[in-house]
Amino acid sequence: MQTLEQLKAGGLKGAKKLKLACGLTQFPPEILDLADTLELLDLSGNRLTQLPQEFARLRHLKIAFFSDNDFTEFPAVLGQCPQLEMIGFKACKINQITEGALPPLTRWLILTNNQITQLPASIGNCARMQKLMLAGNKLTQLPPEMANCRNLELLRISANELTALPDWLFTLPRLSWLAISGNPCTQHGQVVADLPEVPWSELLLEEELGQGASGIISKAQLKTSSSVSRPVAVKVFKGEVTSDGLPEDEMQACMAAGAHPNLVPVLGKITHHPEQKQGLVLELIPKDYQILGITPSFASCTRDVYPQGTAFLLQEVITIATGIASVAAHLHARGILHGDLYAHNTLVNGTGHALFGDFGAATIYDKADQELASRLERIEVRAFGCLLEDLLEHLAPHEKNQETGLAFHQLKEACLHPQVLERPAFETILAAISQHILA
Structure with a gap:
């Protein structure tokens, strides 16, 4: 981490990244001297309440983190930053976002654990939005303009005050990872089995x-x-x-x-x-199990990344896919949306046996509502399709053109279908693997 003294002395000239956490109550104007180069700014863990209008001079800024500060309003000046695409204001005190405050190129927005009661209609202008983190606020509804966010893939709206989920939510063609627990609309009185x-x-x-x-x-x-x-x-x-x-x-x-x-x-x-x-x-998980993938990077946004040289045998892909599809079918049969079906939440051993975990984004939903159940399951099916796509992209070269591999590609495409209800259910996916791919 750099220091404020370095910044004021001009010792950070030409820096592309800057991180300061030193109890700041005012935005250091010397940061603006980095306007020609600065791409990532992290001022998390300070006591800032506002940003100056001159902040818009940071024309190359792509990533800005202001979590754990004292903002009560989302700084409108950020909407004037031409390259800004990733923004974090986790655990501040924000209760207001004015129209036009969100940069139009935004694709990753973190507003977790604030006091936001309403989102601006202009959020619908963020056509590139892929990841939107809104858990722990006071939202009672989502603006209908969000239906224009057709690239949205990951949405966290848990622990709010939503009384209903809008129909347009289930028309988003790329939505794959959804967390909705802790809202009035998910409280349906289901009794959960207890544990010793x-x-x-x-x-x-x-x-x-x-x-x-x-x-x-x-x-x-x-x-x-x-x-x-x-x-x-x-x-x-x-x-x-x-x-x-x-x-x-x-x-x-x-x-x-x-x-x-x-x-x-x-x-x-x-x-x-x-x-x-x-x-x-x-x-206790045996030591021979290893994490299948690595959490998304700034660049990949919603998609897991894999170490260079990763290569899966076709049989490994079959075993992993079968295991994950099976456990997903099991969860939805119990009315559970996992919400985080990812390789980084999957452990595998040398035989390809998968162990799936991390229920942090999970939602227990009302299975009696068949329409809702079908929609939620097929959103998760797209997440499975993304996992399958990752595995196939890292398939060993000599196995990519095998007939079974081609059948897996067809299954992947079915899971990624842009029409939510056109995707297969997990039981259908399992049947396809066992009856056709393994035949």
């Missing part, structure tokens, strides 16, 4: 295994008797609104998912945590 209780005192935490937006996962020992214990994984939720939604909704969905060969088994829920936090005890 595991007192915190019976767990001995060891090393941390990973940390996500919603919680921390650690290896632990679970006491099974006075002298015997077994290794497990423990996820303790942070209790805060995440970019996907509320931790309690994730926990409910994880419990409601039940058992499946391609899901990490959930052993119980934690009780009597010293800080009253919620958590789950999970089966």
Whole structure:
């Protein structure tokens, strides 16, 4: 991270990236001296409340982060930045976005955990919008002009005050990853199966295994008797609104998912945590399982990335695709929209067996509403189509023209159909794999 002293002394001349977190209450005017080169500006973690009109001089700026500041209004001057396409204002105090404030080239907008009650109609001018993060606000509806955002692929509107989902939402041809839990329109009184209780005192935490937006996962020992214990994984939720939604909704969905060969088994829920936090005890994943893909980059926006040289054998693709389609069918049969069907949420071993996880964006929906159920499932089918497309793009060269590989390409195209209800259901996908592709 650079320093304010470096900036004021002119030591950052020619910089393309600038990150300052030093308790700023005013926008440093020296940043404008970087107008000819600056492409990424990160002023997160300060105490800013506004930006100057001269900010528009940053004509090469593409990415701007202002999370964890004290803004109450989305700065209208950003709408005058000609190249700005990725904007982050997570966990500020924004309650107002004026018309025209959103740059027309915006494709990735993060407004998680604010106090926004209404979106401007001009958001419909953001034709390039691909990723829109709005969880944890006070929205009661979405403007109909958003129907013009035909490139929207990932939408997070969990933990708002939406009483209904607009019909146009299900006409967006590229929408693939949707999170809608924690709204009045998703509260339908469904009873979720409970889990065995595991007192915190019976767990001995060891090393941390990973940390996500919603919680921390650690290896632990679970006491099974006075002298015997077994290794497990423990996820303790942070209790805060995440970019996907509320931790309690994730926990409910994880419990409601039940058992499946391609899901990490959930052993119980934690009780009597010293800080009253919620958590789950999970089966410890064997070390031979590796993450299938890497989370999207700034450039890829909504699509996972893969290490250079990644190549899958056709049999691996078949096994992975079968496992993920099977677990997705299982979840939707239980009325669960996962909302984050991605390679980076999938672990695979040497045989291609997949374990699917991370229910942070999941929604439990009303299966009795058959029209809604069909629409939500087929939005998720497009996410599966994107995963299948990734796998096929990284298929080993000598297997790309095999008849089975070509059949997989046809299945992928069916999953990516621009008309939502023209896509196959997951049970149909499974049947296609077993009856035609594997025949």
